[in-house]
Structures are given as structure tokens and as C-alpha cells.
Amino acid sequence: MARKSVNDFAEKKRAGERLVLLTAYDYTFGKIVDDSGVIDGILVGDSLAMVVQGAENTLGVTMDEMVYHTKLVSRAATNAMVIGDMPFMSYHTSVEEAVRNAGRFIKEGGAQAIKLEGGAEVKEKVRSITNAEIPVMAHIGLTPQAINRMGGYKVQGKTVDAKRRLMDDALALEDAGAFCIVLEAIPMELARDITAKLTIPTIGIGAGMHCDGQILVLHDIIGIFERFLPKFAKRYTNLKEETLNAVKLYAKEVTAGVFPSEKESFK
Ligand code: KIV
DSSP: OOOOOHHHHHHHHHHTOOEEEEEOOSHHHHHHHHHTSOOSEEEEOTTHHHHTTOOSSSTTOOHHHHHHHHHHHHHHOSSSEEEEEOOTTSSSSOHHHHHHHHHHHHHTTOOSEEEOOBSGGGHHHHHHHHHTTOOEEEEEESOGGGHHHHTSSOOOOOSHHHHHHHHHHHHHHHHHTOSEEEEESOOHHHHHHHHHHOSSOEEEESSOTTSSEEEEOHHHHTTOOOSOOOTTOOOOOOHHHHHHHHHHHHHHHHHHTOSSOGGGSOO
16 A cells, blocks of 8 residues: 555645544554554654653754654555654754755655744745655644743744734745645634635644644553643543553563463473
């Protein structure tokens, strides 16, 4: 089966069908997400810094680490598009460096597209990466790589000025060639207006129900990342509890001499 492409994303917007995306960071979970057959895109997000590496925020994860995790997910994905997330400082210093690093996600990571954060200020980078035949997923609103400038994880686009700026950013990124755009933590009416104005799909995370698609962090929806659950996320199962139960039962059986039994032994 061929992976979903930018054409499938565009077609879903045209048809008024919702796009469904999730993050994944390794082969095992990448395969589960992909095998579901219901996911359009897997983002190897820099959120892996927090949910896989245990860091305080996303700022420290490196290009090498991101490419490595993208490679693991790419090995698993035969159905969903794989998108590599450009980490902090991998595209900030120059257009050349942005294009070179974007290329690594394709050549080494096996991704079909990259994501980067920022509004009109990154449009030349989006244009140049797109001109290098690499599809770009843009990302505006709450952009976690900008937490130091934003003063924390705060909902964006609340004032009239901020709303206008985000609308202008979205239009600039579409004009620069982005194939879709993540809207994170913005008021749902603003997301609705941006979605109506753009011809490319909007992918919401904390941006309400009017977006063309949704994305969440896998570890949030399956309940294995406990440090916090953003208001916009929803836990659909509690794998932490199930894993803990399995670990405790295993220890109990080893201690009691129940495991291994003859069934798990060689003759
Ligand atoms: O890093 C990430 O996982 C993201 C999301 C949009 C969920 O940027």
C-alpha cells in the first residue's frame, strides 16, 4: 500500500472530509498507528523531547535525534504520510541551513514532508524548502519552540490584533507553498475563519471543531504520559495502568515460582 500524499490531503479538504493525524516516535507505536488504517499522517513531533526523552520542553532535541526517530517511524508506515518535525534552531539561522536540514528528514529519515513552526517570518524558508521538492506543514498559534518569547504555553490569537496577525500568517504560509497548516491553541472562531479562507487544509490541536483535520500527541490519548494533559487533549485509554498491572503480575508470578511454567520452558 502506498503512503498518503499531499494530493490525498488536498482532496480531503476539497471533499469536506476530516483529516486525522497523530504523533509517533518509534517503530512499534508507528506500526500500531499505521496499521489502524484510519490515520492520514504521522508526525514525528519534537514533542518527543518531552514524552520520550523526559525533557522539560522541546527546545533541546537535536536534528540527529529527530532524524533517528523519523527513520524508526518510516520503517513502520506503509499507509500514513510521515512528517518530520524540524527542531529548534534547525531552520532559524538561514534559508540554506533550513533547506539542508529539511532534506535530511527525506533522505535519511524516509519522511515525505517536514513541519516547522512560525508565521510570515518563516515564509522564505517555507518557499525554499518547497522549491527543493519537500512539502512543508506549517504551524502557527501556540508554537512551543517560542515559549520563552511567548512567556509560556498560552492560548494565542485572543486580541483583535493577534487574530489579524494569525490570519495574515496563515495566508502568507499558504502563499509560500505550505501544503497544510497546524493551528495550535487558538480560539475556535479564529480557526474557523482561517479554515474558511485557506485552500490548504488546517489541522487543529486545541483549535476547535471547525478545522479540516485534527492532530494529538499519541502518548496523551493512550494515557502513558502523565506529567500533564493539556485542556485540548483527550485520554481514550489508560495504558500506564494496564502496563503497571502487567509489570506487577509478572513480578508476582516470578516471586511465587509460577512463571516460567513448562509452557515457557524448553525440553
Ligand atoms: O511536536 C508535536 O508533537 C507537535 C504537534 C502539533 C502535536 O508539534
